[in-house]
Amino acid sequence: MLSTMLRYLTTHWEYVGQLTAEHIRIVFLANGLAVVLGLALGIFISKRGREGLAELVLYVAGILLTVPSLALYGILMAILKALGLMSIGIVPVVVALTLYGLLPILRNTTTAVRGIDPAMIEAGRGMGMSETQILWRVRIPLAVPAIMAGLRQAIVMNVGIAAIGAYIGAGGLGQLIFRGIANTRADLVLVGALCVSLLAIGLDVALGVVERLSTPRGLRKGVRG
Amino acid sequence: MIELRDVTKVFPGGTQAVDGITLVVHEGEFCVLLGPSGCGKTTTLKMINRLVPLTSGTITVGGRDIQKLRATELRRRIGYAIQEIGLFPHMTVAQNIATVPRLLGWRKAKRRARVRELLGLLGLTPVDEFLRRYPAELSGGQRQRVGVARALGADPAILLMDEPFGAIDPITRERLQDEFLRIQREIRKTVVFVTHDIHEAIKLGDKIALMKEGRLIQHATPSQLLAQPADDFVRGFVGTDRTLKALRLTSVREIMDSGPLSVRDDDSLAAARRAMDRLERSFLPVVGEDGLFLGWVGRNSVLGPPSVCVGDRITPYAVLGSPDMPLNEALALMLESATGNLPVTDEDRRLVGLVSFDRLFESLRQIYVEREAGEGSP
Ligand SMILES: Nc1ncnc2c1ncn2[C@@H]1O[C@H](COP(=O)(O)OP(=O)(O)OP(=O)(O)O)[C@@H](O)[C@H]1O
Numbered sequence: 194m195l196s197t198m199l200r201y202l203t204t205h206w207e208y209v210g211q212l213t214a215e216h217i218r219i220v221f222l223a224n225g226l227a228v229v230l231g232l233a234l235g236i237f238i239s240k241r242g243r244e245g246l247a248e249l250v251l252y253v254a255g256i257l258l259t260v261p262s263l264a265l266y267g268i269l270m271a272i273l274k275a276l277g278l279m280s281i282g283i284v285p286v287v288v289a290l291t292l293y294g295l296l297p298i299l300r301n302t303t304t305a306v307r308g309i310d311p312a313m314i315e316a317g318r319g320m321g322m323s324e325t326q327i328l329w330r331v332r333i334p335l336a337v338p339a340i341m342a343g344l345r346q347a348i349v350m351n352v353g354i355a356a357i358g359a360y361i362g363a364g365g366l367g368q369l370i371f372r373g374i375a376n377t378r379a380d381l382v383l384v385g386a387l388c389v390s391l392l393a394i395g396l397d398v399a400l401g402v403v404e405r406l407s408t409p410r411g412l413r414k415g416v417r418g
Numbered sequence: 419m420i421e422l423r424d425v426t427k428v429f430p431g432g433t434q435a436v437d438g439i440t441l442v443v444h445e446g447e448f449c450v451l452l453g454p455s456g457c458g459k460t461t462t463l464k465m466i467n468r469l470v471p472l473t474s475g476t477i478t479v480g481g482r483d484i485q486k487l488r489a490t491e492l493r494r495r496i497g498y499a500i501q502e503i504g505l506f507p508h509m510t511v512a513q514n515i516a517t518v519p520r521l522l523g524w525r526k527a528k529r530r531a532r533v534r535e536l537l538g539l540l541g542l543t544p545v546d547e548f549l550r551r552y553p554a555e556l557s558g559g560q561r562q563r564v565g566v567a568r569a570l571g572a573d574p575a576i577l578l579m580d581e582p583f584g585a586i587d588p589i590t591r592e593r594l595q596d597e598f599l600r601i602q603r604e605i606r607k608t609v610v611f612v613t614h615d616i617h618e619a620i621k622l623g624d625k626i627a628l629m630k631e632g633r634l635i636q637h638a639t640p641s642q643l644l645a646q647p648a649d650d651f652v653r654g655f656v657g658t659d660r661t662l663k664a665l666r667l668t669s670v671r672e673i674m675d676s677g678p679l680s681v682r683d684d685d686s687l688a689a690a691r692r693a694m695d696r697l698e699r700s701f702l703p704v705v706g707e708d709g710l711f712l713g714w715v716g717r718n719s720v721l722g723p724p725s726v727c728v729g730d731r732i733t734p735y736a737v738l739g740s741p742d743m744p745l746n747e748a749l750a751l752m753l754e755s756a757t758g759n760l761p762v763t764d765e766d767r768r769l770v771g772l773v774s775f776d777r778l779f780e781s782l783r784q785i786y787v788e789r790e791a792g793e794g795s796p
Pocket residue numbers: 429430431433434435453454455456457458459460461462614
């Protein structure tokens with residue numbers, strides 16, 4: 194079995210590489226959107242006086258995450274079709290992954306932005322910062338590590354969910370798996386699964402580095418002193 | 419100048435935190451808000467920079483009603499050091515200190531020069547090293563200093579400080595207080611300083627405003643507060659040892675007998691004996707040719723042949739006082755010393771004065787007399 198897998202990989206590396214590239218593209222596209230939406234929405238709902246709204250948004254995002262991906266694709270296909278948009282292929286998958294990726298980013302952004310030590314806020318306000326200045330100069334920089342952690346979670350999670358997108362023609366590494374299932378070729382299923390896992394692990398490690406680098410130096414653990 | 423007139427604060431829950439306070443803090447004055455926990459000190463302070471909106475009354479800063487100013491502008495003109503220090507952990511020490519200058523749009527070169535000046539002023543040296551550090555890389559005492567430096571950032575005329583030397587060990591705390599006093603003598607800010615520590619209040623304040631349950635009970639200088647407590651609450655708050663506290667307020671310089679009579683080490687014993695007879699003293703200080711204090715000569719040791727000089731019969735001194743020493747320390751030293759006289763010398767150990775027990779008791783008695791008089795009147 195291992196040898197057939199290896200043989201497949203050596204003979205089809207170009208094809209596997211292309212699928213990996215498709216996979217990454219879908220995940221990054223979706224998470225790029227999720228980050229923009231999540232940050233904007235997260236910052237918007239973490240303003241003082243919007244606690245109720247924040248609860249609601251987080252609740253809805255949480256429910257979305259419990260919808261099985263295949264069902265969500267189905268629902269989105271119907272909606273997109275009704276809207277006259279492209280209803281199969283990459284579009285519904287990207288939209289679905291964006292929705293899934295939203296929760297970890299939203300949740301981390303709001304808890305971090307709202308959970309800043311009140312002494313920081315008081316110091317900022319007492320020195321004459323406006324609420325907007327406090328948001329951009331204090332709250333958001335202090336929330337960066339948590340936001341990055343949320344993004345990392347979202348990306349790793351979406352690598353797995355994106356595999357199922359091949360079922361509705363979005364391409365990516367899921368194709369190997371679905372073809373393997375259709376032709377009862379376990380080696381193909383395993384190659385696909387292995388690549389998805391390796392991709393998830395690789396991205397997790399790489400994003401861990403990015404997360405550390407993007408953390409303001411004073412907030413990094415293990416600063417001297 | 420800061421002026422509070424009939425200022426009241428009732429929080430939304432119904433707590434009356436401040437109840438009709440009227441208080442004037444003059445230009446360059448160091449006013450301490452003192453009182454037990456929950457008496458409304460922080461609330462009073464925060465109303466001055468509008469972090470807490472007032473319920474009624476008026477506050478003016480530099481003659482202008484704070485309600486008529488934009489809150490952010492008002493705050494940028496008032497230095498503010500909070501109890502929790504609240505340094506921004508994602509910013510360097512330099513960026514923290516330059517917060518208000520940046521808000522005011524100072525140019526980079528000016529900001530940088532100001533940061534260096536303040537680091538030097540607060541003893542955070544080498545300056546180049548501290549500039550680049552993050553709050554996590556500082557000790558507690560250093561963080562307090564940066565907190566004070568940040569409050570001084572844009573050189574405001576007014577400083578509001580809420581227990582800025584709170585959470586540090588007593589020794590570092592004393593040192594910070596001393597340094598802050600030195601700085602304050604130099605920069606002469608109008609300061610409102612919150613503490614619940616009577617010792618800190620006495621040490622730092624030109625005036626003390628003692629509060630209780632949101633009301634101002636007594637507003638007076640530290641010595642007035644000690645000598646003439648307005649009521650039992652004040653008496654209880656300043657403590658049973660207020661005589662000793664009053665001693666802390668007076669320095670040796672104020673009561674010492676300056677330019678005391680002394681004998682030289684090359685004087686003859688006979689001359690010393692004559693001087694003792696004339697002054698009716700049994701001990702005299704001995705100084706060298708250069709005025710350096712050498713020790714004492716007593717009546718028992720001046721009996722001897724005329725050829726012997728005082729220098730051969732010196733009793734070494736046990737203790738020395740300095741002009742800036744508070745009287746409580748002087749008293750402690752005298753109780754240890756055999757002579758009941760404290761020689762006072764300058765940094766070069768030249769004799770500049772003497773404090774005798776009689777002198778000390780006289781000043782103590784005055785404190786008592788003042789107090790009796792104070793308590794007798796309504
Ligand atoms: N935001 C608030 N809402 C409601 N009540 C408050 C608020 N802030 C303070 N209080 C109440 O007002 C009273 C005075 O509080 P304040 O913080 O001014 O006391 P303090 O003298 O500074 O005490 P401490 O020495 O403990 O800091 C307290 O009873 C407190 O519980």
